[in-house]
Amino acid sequence: MNLRTLAFRYLSRQRLKTMLIVISISLGAALLSASQVFLASIEKSNELSIQSVYGDVDLYVGYQLSIHDELRKPLTEEDLKNLESLTEVRQIGTIHYPYLGYEEEYEMWDDIYVGFNEEPLAYESTMVDIGEQTIPAEREVIVSRAYASIHDVAIGDNIDLLFPPGEKEQVKIVGYSNEDREDLSSVLLFQAEWLQSVTRKGPTMAMLQLDSHESKQSVHDQIVQMNPLLNVDLLEETNDLRENVGGLLPILTSINIAVIIVSGLLYRSIMEVMIQERNQQLAVLRLVGASKRNLLFLACIETLFVSIVSLFIGLVIGICTALMILSAPMTFADVMIVTTEIPWLSIGFYLLLYVASLFIFSVFPVYQASNVSPISTYQQSSSQLTLTRKRVRLFIVLLVCTLILSILSFVTTDVWLHVLSMFSIITLYFVCITHTLRFALRFVHAIIQPLRHSSVWTLAPLQLLRHLQKTKAIAMLLSACIILTTLGFTTLENLKQTSIDQLFSLNPADFRVTSYAYGNYALQNQGFSPELYDEITLQNDVSEPSNYFTTPFIGLTTNLPKTTWATEDVDGTAQVLAQIKGTDLHPYLEEARQGKTTINELDPFDVVITERTADALGYEIGDQINLKSIESDEEAFNYSFTVASIVSNHPFLSNEQFEPFDSFFMTPKQMDDHFAITQHSELLLSSANRQAEQQIHGTIESLQLENDVNVINRYAALEEFQEQYNERLYVLAFTIGIMIVLTMAGLFTSSMSTFQARLTELSILRSIGLFHKQLYRILLLEGALLTFISALMASVCSLWLSMHLTFSLQGSLSVLPVTELTIIIVLSPVLGILGFLLPTRWALRQNILKHLT
Known part of the structure; x- marks a missing residue:
């Protein structure tokens, strides 16, 4: 009998597990292919949008x-x-x-x-x-x-x-x-x-x-x-x-990798169960002359059979589902999807990567089984794992090295050290998961010793220890799901906080009212009436801090201290375009860094500058600022002012996004006296009411200024960003749902296999007096205890990883997913109970006498 026939027979005999493998792999393949169709369609639509704006x-x-x-x-x-x-x-x-x-x-x-x-x-x-x-x-x-x-x-x-x-x-x-x-x-x-x-x-x-x-x-x-x-x-x-498609590309790529990892771990856990069920058959093959290479080829052939069927089903389902969803008009990641595209090359790449991961994960169980003596396997020696002193020392060394590296990265705040620490933590966790799981189960058993009178609480951790090999497979699968979920949430929250901080720094006020002018005509714009600011500030919804700015006077400096900042050099004199604006200086002078601190102290020719302007142009307290108007030489006027105060870089005064020139500031009275300017060009308004824009527009219309001013609403930009964030959150939630389904499949398969192997043990427990309900509780408690301990360990690891990820992204610890991890830990026993429910019912309905004989 050749290996292909033997592999097909093995899969046929274990129909339930083969079906679960096909369903699980198909789900992963469907998600991979659908995500690529989805991404390619967005990229194509985005390219058409780019060409409409930037041209080809x-x-x-x-x-x-x-x-x-x-x-x-x-x-x-x-x-x-x-x-x-x-x-x-x-x-x-x-x-x-x-x-x-x-x-x-x-x-x-x-x-x-x-x-x-x-x-x-x-x-x-x-x-x-x-x-x-x-x-x-x-x-x-x-x-x-x-x-x-x-x-x-x-x-x-x-x-x-x-x-x-x-x-x-x-x-x-x-x-x-x-x-x-x-x-x-x-x-x-x-x-x-x-x-x-x-x-x-x-x-x-x-x-x-x-x-x-x-x-x-x-x-x-x-x-x-x-x-x-x-x-x-x-x-x-x-x-x-093109590269980020609104930030969607890295998210979908990460999700695809997460699906590949979780699917691979699921396939490994199911393969371990299937290999353990036919340990004796593999031992017989070894005894009759089969080599380790033959066993590895056998596993690869099984994986090939399963992969071909699963990938075909997943490919059809994924592409059809994606095309059906994209056929409806929709906008995603700020891109209106106007076309669909099937990227066969990228789909093929991810599916090949998927199959390669399945082959790699399928080799581990067979390799471990082939290293065990055929005689001991055939005699059903204890499958309980043993921890040698060498492995314990390795665990301790890895733990100490990881702790030292982690502390160094927090102290030095080096990005690459944070990345290296994350890699070290993940390696430590999955390489030494057997040790941590055994220690955790022993710790739980030691805690419940006072409850020795309860056989339910006493037997559950002991049974998990006894079947640690299968327990470890479930723990690895669940841990990978939790860690990937946590890192996904942490990344999204960091990006959200960074984006909101940037949004608020670029838009320091809730509402910004500006003169409606375009191009260089803005230099000649006469502004709008100061009455608008007076009327708006009378509204209850407008609060402090709010301020106004007059129409600027724009001129060329003729005595710039820092010549390297000049845009022109005429007759040996450094020049740069600058503007003088009038505003209420009272709130800024109170926090002046240098110079005068009240309006009453200002002389008629005094100006106020920010620290940014002082650093950029080189002016200090007492320096003279010579300005020449930008008219022709025959019509130009020269002005001379004194730097009286240097104030902090308040967002209202120092915003590079909206200020093309460096600014000097005066009181409105000074602007009127020197330049005869009283009109306003900009209002910065604060309001806790997001609907205040309607009242602002009402005031503008009542003064008949709707053709002269433009209103920019920071809340609208924030809502737009929140929509984008929610879209990415939905994608992550959908992926988490897929991973939960895969984890449930792994729990179901592993528990079913474990209970099949333990039917004799369970029959003995029932025959010596344990009631049906007691055994039912013991088995369900095993599932709850296993998922709870796995979730707790994975949450600690995830929190550790999230801290490094947050610091590497220069974020705040406030974004750490503590709430999400708490919910995961609390709900994890429910996941274990649901995964063990059907196998438990099946096991307890079996005939006792049949398995005792």
């Missing part, structure tokens, strides 16, 4: 890509040919941006001139959103509707535009850009060649479309080697969106 462009290349680039020269024909010759480049297009970096020199603050040629990539640029229209011809222009409204022009009109360093040119308006794109409001679109002829030589930069966005870094390296002076914009924001 992978790289921008040029000597000057921003105003901060010093080298201001156009791309040459040779540069373009070299870029086009790169193997990964599919096609290339050009952009002419004549006044990039020349805004001050030519006073081109208001409008952005940009030119494109009639080529496919021109329509993929983020600066071209013109629908069915084509790139304008010579002396033609496409403008935004906002531009047309401000300048009172329409399609077909001829307008005179200034093209420095040349003279004015007359151009014809031939179309409008997409009115939904506010960022294009100040963009004027021309034909590139004509724009070069009236401005300066170009093109300014090139657009590259690659064979695959994964080739970005490779192409970047080639460009740098080809010409180190060229700058390359890798569009990192699109990389983040």
Whole structure:
């Protein structure tokens, strides 16, 4: 008889366990395939969304890509040919941006001139959103509707535009850009060649479309080697969106790995049960000449049979389920799913990894059984594990080393030490689980010694010790489930806390009211009436801290101490754009770090700066700040102010997200006296009522300012983030449910096998006087005790791991899943009772006399 026939017969004889294996592996395979279909569909939909926003462009290349680039020269024909010759480049297009970096020199603050040629990539640029229209011809222009409204022009009109360093040119308006794109409001679109002829030589930069966005870094390296002076914009924001898909990719990857591990442990536990049931048959094979290699091949063939059937069932169920769910309109991870895709390559990879893990886990039980003497196995020697002194010493050494490494990582706060400590803890736990389980059971037995009169409490831990091999398999499976669940919760909670902290730091107030202006027109915006702040603050829902800021005065510093921070250097004088705003300084001066601490102490020419501005620009108390208005030299005004106080970096005063320039602060009266500015440009409002936005909008409408201001609600952003967090939590909860099902299958199979082997023992206990109810309680208590001890040990290990994970992510200990672990420990006996319930009923219904003879 060959090994294939023998393997098939073994599986056929143990139909119940084979069926459980098939169901369990099928569930894992279904989850793996469904997750890949789900992820691929999100990625495809996300890619379509990215292309709609950023265009189908992978790289921008040029000597000057921003105003901060010093080298201001156009791309040459040779540069373009070299870029086009790169193997990964599919096609290339050009952009002419004549006044990039020349805004001050030519006073081109208001409008952005940009030119494109009639080529496919021109329509993929983020600066071209013109629908069915084509790139304008010579002396033609496409403008935004906002531009047309401000300048009172329409399609077909001829307008005179200034093209420095040349003279004015007359151009014809031939179309409008997409009115939904506010960022294009100040963009004027021309034909590139004509724009070069009236401005300066170009093109300014090139657009590259690659064979695959994964080739970005490779192409970047080639460009740098080809010409180190060229700058390359890798569009990192699109990389983040593609790689993480809103943070879903690492979560699904972790879940897939968790499913593979738990399924592998389940398969190992069931295989151990099946191997122990046919120990005598394997011993006979050894006695008649079968080698260890033959037994290992036998296990592999069984795994192959089971895997083929299970993977086919799981693949069909997983793909069909995913396609059915995705057929309904839905949004996940901020991506509207508009298409479905079956990634056969990634599904095949994960299923191969799944099968490989099954083969690896299936070898352990057979290898252990093949190392036992066939004679002792056939004579049914005690299967109880023994702990040698050597193993105990190994356990103690590993424990001490892990403790030392853990303490060092907490003391040094080194991330890699935390990661190494986590690996060491997991290794210690699973390598030495037999020792910890035995010690725990002995400890429980020692505690219940005073209850010796109760046979239920006395026998349960002893029976678990006696069958420690099968007990260990269940404990490993349950522990893996708990540890993976805990790490998943800890990671999500850390990400949640970090994201909320970032959200609150970027939006320091609950509500932010700003002037409605776009692009460089914001520099000329007149703001809105101070009456709005007075009316809003009268509402009961608005509380402290709240504040207002006047329309800023923007100018150039002419005596900057730190010249390295300057953006321009004119006539040997370091200059940088800065702004002066008026606000209520009273709450900030009270906590001043240096200088004056009350408004009454401020002189008419005093200003207040934050610590961030002081560090960045180098100003100190008493320094003079010379500012020149940004008008032309003939119309410019010069101002001189004194640094009177340096205050702390209050979120309202020092927010880099919304402040393009460094800021100096005055009282509103000073702003009126020096610049005749009384209008407000920004309100920062605090409110405990999330519905206060309705009252704010009501006040805005009553003052007829709805077209002048914009309201930003921090609560809305928080709710959006909470929705994303809940989506990931649902995915984790679903995975936990799958792992619980797999754990229940392992408990059921292991307990059924154990009770089959113990039928003679149970019959003897009944024959010497134990009642049916007593045995029923003993067996159920074994399940409850086993899962409780396993959950307790795994929870301690999980808490230890969570501390290291939290510190490695620079999180707070407040996110440790203490509540979740407490719930797991409390509910774990229920899981054990449910897993042992049906096998217990089956065992106690067997004929006593049949098993005593």
